[in-house]
Amino acid sequence: MSKAWKYILMVSVVISALAFMSPAMVYAADTIQVGIVLPLTGSQAAFGEIEKQSFDLALDEINAAGGIKGKKLEFLMEDDTGRPEVGRSVAEKLITKDKVVMLGGGYSSSVTAGLAGVAQQNRIPFLINTGSADDITEKGFDYVFRLNPPASEYSSGVEEFLANVVKPKSVAILYENTKFGTSSSKAFVKSCEKLGIEVLLNEGYEHAGIDYKPILVRVKQLNPDIVYMVSYVMDAALLMRQSRELQLTPKLFIGGGAGFTLPEFKENAGVAADYVVSATLWHEVLPLPGAMDYFKKFKARYNKDTEYHGAEAYAAAYVIADVLKRAKSLSPEDIKQALAQTDMMTAFGPVKFVSYGKKTNQNKLTTYVVQWQGGHLKLIWPTNLANAKYVYPVDWLKVWGF
Amino acid sequence: MKRNQVIVALVGIIFVLFPLVVKSDYYQHLVILALMWVVIGGSWNLLAGYTGQVSFGHAVFFGTGAYTAGILANKLAISAWWGMAFGGFIAALVGLFIGWVCFRLRGPYFALATIAAGEIFRLIATNWESLTEGMLGIMILQTFRSKLPYYYVALALAASSIWVFDLVMKSKWGFYFVSIREDQDAAESLGINATLYKNISLLISSFFTGMAGAFYMNYMAFIDPEVVFSLHYISIMAILVGIIGGVATIWGPAVGAFIMIGVQETFRSALFGLAPSWVSQSHVLVFGLLVIFVILFMANGVVGDWPKIKRLFLRSR
The missing domain is CATH 3.40.50.2300 (Response regulator)
Incomplete structure (x- = not known):
């Protein structure tokens, strides 16, 4: 019996300790x-x-x-x-x-x-x-x-830019297979229907991958006018670096926000970041x-x-x-x-x-378009607010130093 | 024997009374998570620890259970709690299929096959968008605002899983499982149908893991393939819970689950806000060091090496 009492004692100690841990009623009044x-x-x-x-x-x-x-x-x-x-x-x-x-x-x-x-x-x-x-x-x-x-509205600025400047006929969409990536790519497919752009490829890729060449080779074979990418930061940089290595040259690379506007993108992608266009929600030169x-x-x-x-x-x-x-x-x-x-x-x-x-x-907010130019993120659309003129078309091979 | 029963009864009483004493939702939440891991770790232990079939793919069953509940709620608009009724059975069906395929392989090859199975299921859930919503995930609203119902469901699930595992291991099935683990060929030569009993072990294991998955859907109210079919956060975590607690012990995974959840949260929140923030920034590192330490010095886990730990402390006194 004395053994059992010892356990009961232990249990009560544990319970009281737990009770002590519970709601800390200390309010910092200031x-x-x-x-x-x-x-x-x-x-x-x-x-x-x-x-x-x-x-x-x-x-x-x-x-x-x-x-x-x-x-x-x-x-x-x-x-x-x-x-x-x-x-x-x-x-x-x-x-x-x-x-x-x-x-x-x-x-x-x-x-x-x-x-x-x-x-x-x-x-x-x-x-x-x-x-x-x-x-x-x-x-x-x-x-x-x-x-x-919401994600579906991120690309509204890009839509205008495409309709007025690039006027592409076909697109390949690559997106990171996440909740954000899927939402964004679905919305962009709708935008393409509206603008009459043919979607040649709409494919999600595994995040945290290191080799995007298989999927990029397919893009190269399909030869779309533009490539639209929804990515976080490391995959965004890798996609561009590997596109450069494969000499994949559509008329334009467009990022759907997220990773494409971070300074880390430029640091990791190096020269391959230049002239990449991205949707954005903000730029410092906006009024x-x-x-x-x-x-x-x-x-x-x-x-x-x-x-x-x-x-x-x-x-x-x-x-x-x-x-x-x-x-x-x-x-x-x-x-x-x-x-x-x-x-x-x-x-x-x-x-x-x-x-x-x-x-x-x-x-509800307006969205804008930016482009990496000489290592700086420049606002290029809408033109009345822009702090740089968009560079289009781009001679990728020359930019990439081939 | 008597003494053990007293301990079990006391532990049971503590857990029944816990949410009535500790009213903080936060601590209740942590214990609910730990109880869920008790079920998963125990299931893994039955198959890997006792039967010797080391699975790296328990996320398959967990995810199947979770998606059963999620799809019922999402597509048929019935309560996700029905998933608790069906999730285990569907997961067990999947278990049978995986057993049929993977039990042709032994040892490391079996382990590799289960990794593959886990990845296959994750990819199916990601790409079969019409059924699973893909990476958008399935989001429902929790049924209860209070934690109490979830707590007691988790507790009941954990208790019944431990009870069943104990029962199985004391039956002749248990002896068959261990004999298969020790030497499958010798066991077969004694007339034990190894494939049958390996499948039985897998069936029980996958059933409880599926139940835990269905519970997760109800409790967390959001799942996507990355979360519930994760190799890292589900399959590997199940192994760590089993190993840290003690492989091939009934109480090992239960202890392991509480250690893992406790350590994870303590370091993530930087000792509940007492330590400087770099502690929380390095929580993954600390976690890894802990695992290395346990594997090096307590290869049988906390429960398995309990006599060793006790001796260590007694000697130092």
Whole structure:
């Protein structure tokens, strides 16, 4: 019997220890905590880093300007490692353990979809700044708001550019087989139908691959007018390098945003990055208040260029600050109300959440076209806002140094 | 024997009371995940640890179970909980098919074949878009806001899996399994139908893994092929859970599951925010070092080498 008592004692110690661990009721009264979920490690870390740095930059400015109603704003950055399962754990932790007032971040579409579900279920407002698969804002989640346009609208600027300048007859579409890649390629196929472009190939490839030559050889055989690619960063660089090695020369290479605008793309692709065109959601020369300021401040602090992902995060930080300032209280209900009433201008563009089609709480934005020219990302479309004239047609072999 | 039963009963009571004492959703979530891994690790252990057929493809069964639930919810618009009823059986059917193909091979060749099976299923799920939605994945809404129902479903699943594995291993099937592991040819010469019993082992293993997969769909509410058919995060994780806990022990995978989930989360969140952020940035590295350490110094896992660990601490005292 004494043995049994020993175990019972042990059990009670364990239970009380667990009880001690549970809800930490310590409230830091002088800060307002917002949870930000980003991929800080793993294959999407390059995006997570540029967004984290932009969040940090904005946070310092917001707090230097007096914070929110006299309190300091604090971002609790958590790493989702690019996996939906981990993203879900992270969101659970932020909501139930740290008791954040709202969530921000959300990079990859599949992680964001999971986060949106957690946020909606826990009735915690969630401002998405990048995760772009269309269906995320089509579920009727009233606590989920999206700052960036859905994937299907990323290419609207490119569409105009194609219709007016390139006028291609055929296209080969290559996309990374992910939620974002699939959504984007489907949308682009629709654009092609509209523009009367024949889709010769529409193929997904495995992400984190190292050899894209088999698929590129097929593209070369089909000889399309343009190649459209939806890729993250390393695969984007490899696709271009291997296209150069195979001397695959369509009239134009076009990227569907994501990896093609990151500085890392240029670094990894080298000369093969030149004159590649990409859809983008933002460029520092756009006539938006604070856009150029943000670009310069980012460069000064981190000594590298920023692009649209960073701008999304920077703007999201300001939207969060604005919402928390306007919210009647810090209850999820009031913050949701304030989010729904958002109508402000940011360095990323105007932010106002509207419902249209199947979508709810979705911000509508114009998209643009950029081109890498001499190692710099230049805005080439629409022409009235551009800071460089587009280079087309391109003599690829000469550019690539053959 | 008596003492063991007392321990089991006490552990059971702790787990039943746990969510009533610890109200934090976050800790409940971690325990739910660990309980799910108890099921998967135990299933893997039955096939690999006891029967000696090392599988690198348990994601096949996990994914099949998850997709059964997901497709039921997505295409037939019935509750994904029906997946809990069918997921295990469909996964067991798939298991039979894989057994039929792969059990012609032994040892490392069997292991290689299971890797291939895992990749084949992942590619099917990725490309059969009309059925699986491809990489868009299947997203549903959780049925319950509270964690409690999920917790008790996971607990019931984990407990029943351990109970079944224990029962099987104490029956004559269990002895057949071990004899096949030790020497398949000798076992056959004694009149044991090796192919039949290997398939039985696989059947039970795939059934429970499929159930865990169906539970995952219900609980996580989002799946895509990369998540549930992942070689790295499902198949390999199942092996690590089994090995760290202790191969060919009933409680090993259960202990392993809690260690793996605990260590993963502790380092990912940088000791729950107490340590500097570089700790969380290097979480994958730390994880790898832990695995190397266990394999080098505790080859039989925590449960298998428990006497050794106990001696170590007793001596140092």
